[in-house]
Amino acid sequence: MTGGQIQDEDISASSQWSESTAARYGRLDFDDGDGAWCPDVMTESDNLKEFLQIDLRSLHFVTLVGTQGRHADGVGNEFAQRYRIKYSRDGSRWVSWRDRKGRQIIEGNRNAYDIVLKDLEPPIIARFVRFMPMTDPSMIVCMRVELYGCEWLDGLVSYSAPVGQQMAFQDQHVYLNDTVYDGAVGYSMTEGLGQLTDGTWGLDDFTQSQVYGVWPGYDYVGWTNASFPSGAVEMTFEFDRIRNFTSMKVHCNNMYTSGVRIFRQVMCYFRSESDWEPKPVSFRPRVDNISPSARFVTVALGNHMASAIRCRFAFSDAWMMFSEIAFQSDTAAYNTSLVPRKHGHPANTQPGDDPTHKVDDSNTRILIGCLVAIIVILLAIIIIILWRQVWQKMLEKASRRMLDDELTARLSVQREALTSHHSSLSSDVESHSTYERIFPLGSDYQEPSRLLRKLPEFQATENLVIETASSNSSQICGTSDVPHYAEADIMSQQDAPSSPSYSVTAVNVPLPPERDRALEEFPREQLTFKEKLGEGQFGEVHLCEAEGIQDFVKEDFSGAGDKPILVAVKTLREDADKNARNDFLKEIRIISRLRDPNIIRLLAVCVESDPLCMITEYMQNGDLNQFLSCHQLQDKASEQRNTTISLNDLxxxxxQIASGMKYLSSLNFVHRDLATRNCLVGENNTIKISDFGMSRNLYRGDYYRIQGRAVLPIRWMSWESILLGKFTMASDVWAFGVTLWETLTLCKEQPYSQLSDEQVIENTGEFFRDQSKQVYLAQPTCCPDPIYRLMISCWRRNAKERPTFQEIHSTLLEYQQA
Structure with missing residues (x-):
């Protein structure tokens, strides 16, 4: 409305107070005419005869509306206190909008000036929208309105299906009906749209909901197999025109432990004119008995031309539940954008008639615009490349003195971290100053969470070519940001030592000869899901019980005998792209050849079918961070209890962590995410290093997102990793110092908890300048002076002056034996 996409002739009304308050003046924030649309005098507060109607010319997904009164620069004071909305997809059948709790009346304005926005939950899919004011009959009503949303490119105008049913589950009633369906509802639902097209996806647990204050099962429409003798649910989808369909995406629940699974098979029939085609498209999704997560199942429709689709979904268990269904079709042959009407168009055209809704055959302007845009983009890319090259050369050649003059940033924070012990180990720190960003972080940072990063100088015994993974995100009138899955890749740094970016190259991985063999396929039906440990963009990590894995790997596990043992199962989503699949398989190939008592061990794989899985050890006491946070330090005078732990144990x-890192460094591997969250604890406080931390929601606060792309554990990272993008064994030593600090504080607080993420980055600049203004982590209460000196040495500015893991391990062993 405000942007002018909707033409005056597309705005109509039931009546108008005067010509200067006609419907075309009902645009939000416009003051033309007398400043708003004003209907004829209203006689009743519930009069629904008066309305302002907008024709969007095609189906739109409307998520938000705005209203405003008429003030006419202080002359008017008319507004609608309340209103209702009706909408239509065909211009003949009108539906009253209602919220998720059934309420139809929307609170409007309280004065004539302020704009009031209202989220339409659920959103509406419509071509025609009517605003119907409701107010005190003694008041004169005027309105200005706006709609927010996007074109509905699916073209779906209705779906028909059996009514959702009720489920008795764990002493509660789960209602699986389509609550916001806007068609006719009886034994079945016909000629409407509802929760399957509202853009809200159900959670993994169907008893939970994305919407606050509703009943269990709200997000899903579900049916029980016992009610359908044919063993299938039939749904019919009607579209606005004949379309070329490529695929259908169905969001299904898969809590198979509760009798709910994705459908076993779907058969889709197509109708282009009046008759249904006899030959259907059939699709069987892969059976997944490992992950109970809800997921989208993509059904290929083979580019069938149709205006209606009828699908029969066959049950694979007692219940079947859907929360969203979307179609992808070829829209190239049809222009669904708003096309301005010709000025001579008659004003009395009926809503169903639209002679100007045609494709614009004049492509000259579009072609010229595209060419100009391409030229501008190419010029911008060239300028950026040249600027980066100049900047990199300046950074390489600039002396430290020049950097000190240019990069002036002072740290403002209480220096309470420097205790009396610390003052003997580092210089004095100023107490108050202000922040300025020292220099920008590169936009091409790679994610540093991957276990086993290879250094470039090591010689080869095996070549692995690594490809970066990309992801596509589904969106409905917007974008969604999802957490990154820790897919494996091995990045080598570029030859330039100060380059802030990474090159994707072939690297050479030394492999211990005793593990130079492929892992065998483990029967996935012998895995029993226990709980989800974490998830990300491309996969998930699950805690499972593995039956018979002792015989499979030909050894006993801690005297477990024939009992199932706990394992961690990292899976790759079925819809992951080729690059992610290659990275996953390469991660398996490398980790399978590592053998050290303090490195988590890869036991088996499931790669003959989707989802791809790697099965690793899982220590029964969980990760070190959670383990220590549940303990207290054992006092010398107190008795040892289950909830206490001694300094010697710490x-x-x-x-043990130093020993594991010594092994990795002997192979020239770089971990890049060493922290207590990535160390697992077993019997007798055995420690093994893993890499699950990043995929766990529990530790999402430990990672800082740079420019919406890279996700970095900055509180554990060295200054050169944050500022220059350099990851080496010396940067792992820095992270070990922070991990040692975590351990001796029993993980009671996050490192640098008194600093924000931005302040942590600024503090790394102080380490770079080395002007005695940097803030160190304070000495833990129980930490002996020799151990704290070891910590401080891990955080030296010069990476070459930091101790090696061999030296760290020797120092800790000597202290234990003293």
Whole structure:
């Protein structure tokens, strides 16, 4: 309305107060005419005869509306206190909008000036929208309106299906009906749209909901197999025209432990004119008995031309539940954009008649615009490349003194972290100053969470070519940001030592000869799901019980005998792209050849069918961060209890971490995300290093998102990793110092908890300048001076002056034996 996409002739009304308050003046924030649309005098507060109607010319997905009164620069004071909305997809059948709790009346304005926005929950899919004011009959009503949304490119105008049913589950009633369906509802639902097209996807647990204050099962429409003798649910989808269909995406629940699974098979029939085609498209999704997560199942429709689709979904268990269904079709042959009417168009055209809704055959302007845009983009890319090259050369050649003059940033924070012990180990720190960003972070940072990063100088015994993975995101009138899955890749740094970016190259991985063999396929039916440990963009990590894995790997596990043992199962989503699949398989190939008592071990794989899985050890005490946070330090005078832990135990755990990192460094591998969250605890406080931390929601706060792309554990990272993008074994030593600090504080607080993420980045600039203004982590209460000196040495500015993991391990062993 405000932007002018909707023409005056597309705005109509039931009546008008005067010619200067006609419907065309009902645009939000416009003051033409007398400043608003004003209907004829209303006689009753519930009069629904008066309305302002907007023709969007095609189906739109409307999520938000705005209203405003008429003030006419202080002359008027008319507004609608309340209103209702009706909408139509064909111009003949009108539906009253209602919210998710059935209420139809929308609270409007309280004065003539302010704009009031209202989220339409659920959103509406319509071509025609009517605003119907409701107010005190003694008041004169005027309105200005706006609609927010996007074109509905699916073209779906209705779906018909059996009514959702009720489920008795764990002493509660789960209502699986389509609550917001806007068609006729009886034994079945016909000629309407509802929750299957509202853009809200159900959670993994169908008893939980994305919407606050509703009943269990609200997000899903579900049916029980017992009610359908044929063993299938039939749904019919009607579209605005004949379309070329490529695929259908169905969001299904898969809580198979509760008798709910994705459909076993779907058969789709197509109708282009009046008759249904006899030969259907049939699709069987892969059976997944490992992950109970809800997921989208993509059904290929083979480019069939149709205006209606009828699908029969066959049950694979007692219940079947859907929360969203979307179609992808070829829209190239049809222009669904708003096309301005010709000025001579008659004003009395009926809503169903639209002679100007045609495709614009004049492509000259579009072609010229595209060419100009391409030229501008190419010029911008060239300028950016040249600028980056100049900047990199300046950074390489600039002396430290020049950087000190240019990069002036002072840290403002209480220096309470520097205790009396610390003052003997580092210089004094100023107490108050202000922040300025020292220099920008590169937009091409790679994610640093991957276990086993290879250094470029090591010689080869095996070549692996690594490709970066990309992801596509589904969106409805917007975008969604999802957490990154820790897919494996091995990045080598570029030859330029100060380059802030990484090159994707072939790297050479030394492999211990005793593990130079492929892992065998483990029967996935012998895995029993226990709980989800974490999830990300491309996969998930599950805690499972593995039956018979002792015989499979030909060894016993901690005297478990023939009992199932707990394992961690990392899976790759079925819809992951080729690059992600290759990275996953390469991660399996490398980790399978690592063998050290303090490195998590890969036991088996499931790669003959989707979803791809790698099965690793899982320590029964969970990760070190959660384990220590549940303990207290054992006092010398107190008795040892299950909830206490001694200083010697803490030093022993740190020694084991150093031993594992010594093994990785001997192979020239770089972990890049060493922290207590990535260390697992077993019997007798055995420690093994893993890499699950990033995929767990529990530790999402430990990672900082740079420009919406890279996700970095900045509180554990060295200054050169944050500012220059350099990851080496020396940067792992820095992270070990922070991990040692975590261990000796029993993970009671986050490192640099008194600093925000931005302040942590600024503090790394102080380490770079080395002007005695940097803030160190304070000495833990129980930490002996020699151990704290070891910590401080891990955080030296010069990476070459930091101790090696061999030296760290020796120092900790000597302290234990002293």
């Amino acid at each position: 030093i022993s755990m740190a020694t």
